Amino acid sequence: MDVIVSTLAIFWLLLALSFILIKRGLWIFNDVAKGLSMFMLEKALGPATDFVSGRSGSASTTWIIHGLVWAFASSTFTFMGLWLSHDATALHSFESWGYHPDSSELLYAGRLTALFGAIGMLVVGASLYALPKLCGTHLASESNATLVSLLWTLSVLLMFVGSQNEQILGITILPVANLLLTLASTALIINVILTVSEATQEIPFPAWLIVYAFIGNIAAVLAVFASGAFDEGVGQWLLFHLVGGTFFFCGLAGVSLYSVSVGSGNPLWSKSLVAFTLFGAIITINPMGSTDPSMVVDLFSLSSNDLDASSRDVIAGSFLMALSAIPIIAFSANMLVTLRGADAFVENPDAPGIAELNLGAWMLIPIAIGSLFVQTDALGGVNELTGISQSIDLMAIWLVMMPLSIGSALNILPRASGRHQLSANRSRWAFWMMSGGAFLGLLITMMSDFTDMALTESMAEQGASINMELRKVGSVMFYGAVIGAIFHCTNTISGQYRGRIMGGPSEASLSSIAIESYTLTGPTSIRKILASGATLDTEVSPSEQSEEEGAPTEL
Amino acid sequence: MSIEVPSSVDEFIQGEKEPASSGVVVVLGFVSMLSFLILYGILFPGRDMPVVSEVLPMFEGVFDSGIWFFLLGVIFGAFSIVATMLTEATSE
Numbered sequence: 001m002d003v004i005v006s007t008l009a010i011f012w013l014l015l016a017l018s019f020i021l022i023k024r025g026l027w028i029f030n031d032v033a034k035g036l037s038m039f040m041l042e043k044a045l046g047p048a049t050d051f052v053s054g055r056s057g058s059a060s061t062t063w064i065i066h067g068l069v070w071a072f073a074s075s076t077f078t079f080m081g082l083w084l085s086h087d088a089t090a091l092h093s094f095e096s097w098g099y100h101p102d103s104s105e106l107l108y109a110g111r112l113t114a115l116f117g118a119i120g121m122l123v124v125g126a127s128l129y130a131l132p133k134l135c136g137t138h139l140a141s142e143s144n145a146t147l148v149s150l151l152w153t154l155s156v157l158l159m160f161v162g163s164q165n166e167q168i169l170g171i172t173i174l175p176v177a178n179l180l181l182t183l184a185s186t187a188l189i190i191n192v193i194l195t196v197s198e199a200t201q202e203i204p205f206p207a208w209l210i211v212y213a214f215i216g217n218i219a220a221v222l223a224v225f226a227s228g229a230f231d232e233g234v235g236q237w238l239l240f241h242l243v244g245g246t247f248f249f250c251g252l253a254g255v256s257l258y259s260v261s262v263g264s265g266n267p268l269w270s271k272s273l274v275a276f277t278l279f280g281a282i283i284t285i286n287p288m289g290s291t292d293p294s295m296v297v298d299l300f301s302l303s304s305n306d307l308d309a310s311s312r313d314v315i316a317g318s319f320l321m322a323l324s325a326i327p328i329i330a331f332s333a334n335m336l337v338t339l340r341g342a343d344a345f346v347e348n349p350d351a352p353g354i355a356e357l358n359l360g361a362w363m364l365i366p367i368a369i370g371s372l373f374v375q376t377d378a379l380g381g382v383n384e385l386t387g388i389s390q391s392i393d394l395m396a397i398w399l400v401m402m403p404l405s406i407g408s409a410l411n412i413l414p415r416a417s418g419r420h421q422l423s424a425n426r427s428r429w430a431f432w433m434m435s436g437g438a439f440l441g442l443l444i445t446m447m448s449d450f451t452d453m454a455l456t457e458s459m460a461e462q463g464a465s466i467n468m469e470l471r472k473v474g475s476v477m478f479y480g481a482v483i484g485a486i487f488h489c490t491n492t493i494s495g496q497y498r499g500r501i502m503g504g505p506s507e508a509s510l511s512s513i514a515i516e517s518y519t520l521t522g523p524t525s526i527r528k529i530l531a532s533g534a535t536l537d538t539e540v541s542p543s544e545q546s547e548e549e550g551a552p553t554e555l
Numbered sequence: 556m557s558i559e560v561p562s563s564v565d566e567f568i569q570g571e572k573e574p575a576s577s578g579v580v581v582v583l584g585f586v587s588m589l590s591f592l593i594l595y596g597i598l599f600p601g602r603d604m605p606v607v608s609e610v611l612p613m614f615e616g617v618f619d620s621g622i623w624f625f626l627l628g629v630i631f632g633a634f635s636i637v638a639t640m641l642t643e644a645t646s647e
Contacts, residue, residue, distance in 0.1 A: 072632065072633070079625070079629075080622070083622045087621075089620070090620035090622040479625050489636045489639075490635055494639055
């Protein structure tokens with residue numbers, strides 16, 4: 001049976017339907033639906049809404065801070081998982097408490113908390129600020145969005161518990177976590193649609209990317225269940241990648257494109273490339289992510305099936321994954337060119353978040369190509385590259401998705417909360433620790449994966465000792481990501497109380513030769529002023545002195 | 556005519572800023588502690604340290620992997636995040 005095309009047809013139909021409904025509304029039921037939805041978001045919650053602030057930007061701030069704390073937790077679980085892959089008994093002392101930590105379980109916990117806790121919450125947080133700005137309106141319900149962050153965090157906490165202990169008191173934990181996540185997602189979708197309905201200007205493409213990140217997530221689940229593909233390995237694999245292509249890719253692209261323009265002060269380079277990114281992300285299959293759809297199986301409590309794709313599915317899947325190169329390259333190119341601008345960087349290039357956005361945009365293409373090879377290999381049943389699939393998956397999380405989400409969040413947070421991070425210097429340290437740790441750690445772990453694959457292929461009876469050494473070095477290197485996450489958390493939390501007020505005088509200097517004021521004595525070019533060490537914050541003051549040659553005073 | 560002057564101020568006074576040299580006292584105490592521990596090893600070679608030698612075996616088989624060195628850093632980081640939240644929220 002042709003699972004992929006039939007499921008995608010339903011998925012595209014659902015998205016087209018949602019687009020028509022958003023644009024045309026519900027005819028005479030518009031006002032009733034809006035009123036009822038607002039009632040459900042605020043009044044129906046009773047006194048719970050009084051516990052949170054409904055101040056503009058408060059929801060975004062709460063989501064971003066939660067996301068950063070989850071980034072710390074997920075980096076810790078991933079580090080522990082990587083360590084236990086070479087030293088399986090390192091944490092055996094926990095067994096006296098009835099806890100048996102295992103490398104694969106901890107890596108699974110790291111993936112769940114990184115995807116839904118850190119990246120998910122950072123993307124949602126950034127979206128809750130960016131979307132109303134792009135639509136020229138306010139978020140429909142700040143208080144509901146703030147409350148929902150607690151529900152989302154609870155579901156991620158349950159995901160962590162479920163990844164370590166499948167059942168507690170006879171209850172399977174991960175489906176319960178997924179139920180809470182779906183509840184939170186539904187509230188967010190209603191909030192987002194109500195916000196879009198109040199748009200006072202033409203909705204730009206990055207806003208549509210954000211809208212489809214929320215809608216596409218639910219549409220993907222509905223499509224797979226409507227087509228009956230949820231019980232097949234291919235259907236489960238497809239659901240995993242459709243959610244990856246909509247909620248994660250569209251969400252990241254939307255908030256990144258918004259914040260790259262806001263953060264750099266440059267206009268977004270190409271509107272057409274954003275359109276390509278949007279349509280490409282919806283029509284194609286994003287190859288990034290694991291080859292193993294066990295996350296879908298666990299979250300939806302499905303029966304696990306092998307990825308046994310028919311030849312038509314292999315052709316359709318491989319073709320659609322190869323097509324995804326178009327939106328990925330379009331998104332990456334748009335980001336990089338916007339960052340560089342026409343000639344000068346209008347805003348401060350050292351501002352927190354800019355370096356992360358740059359790294360994510362750079363790493364996107366090579367990791368997407370690597371993922372494409374691994375996924376095509378797995379879908380075709382060749383399984384020659386299965387050995388590196390885990391490392392590629394971790395690279396996609398820690399070198400593309402995490403930098404882009406943290407970069408967007410760090411750019412947006414000061415605008416949402418009104419205060420900058422406490423220290424730009426600490427933020428830069430956090431970037432180097434996180435990016436350096438993740439890059440080197442995962443690269444070295446991948447080297448070990450390749451050695452393992454070569455040994456398996458040659459049917460060697462004993463493993464190479466260098467392999468364990470490489471894994472050890474890789475895990476120690478990855479510890480930098482943990483330290484970076486701690487730096488980001490403390491810097492951001494302190495910044496909320498003691499950070500420089502947004503819009504206040506800038507204290508950041510671009511370099512040691514930056515000058516505070518420049519005296520203009522005659523006509524000159526802007527290039528010449530910049531070359532003299534002036535920055536965009538340098539005050540240019542015209543001098544009243546004349547440059548005419550002096551002469552003796554006539555008496 | 557005589558004016559009554561209080562014999563003492565009777566007020567608790569505490570400086571707002573920490574003197575730069577106060578850290579030296581803490582470091583001096585720490586160095587002294589290490590010196591006395593070394594001195595104990597020299598004066599009584601081969602003899603277990605009182606109290607410490609009875610407590611340490613409780614942790615045998617617990618912290619026997621290098622990962623604990625890193626996990627201590629994680630625990631320190633987690634506490635620093637919680638402490639930052641609490642102190643920033645409650646400071647005047």
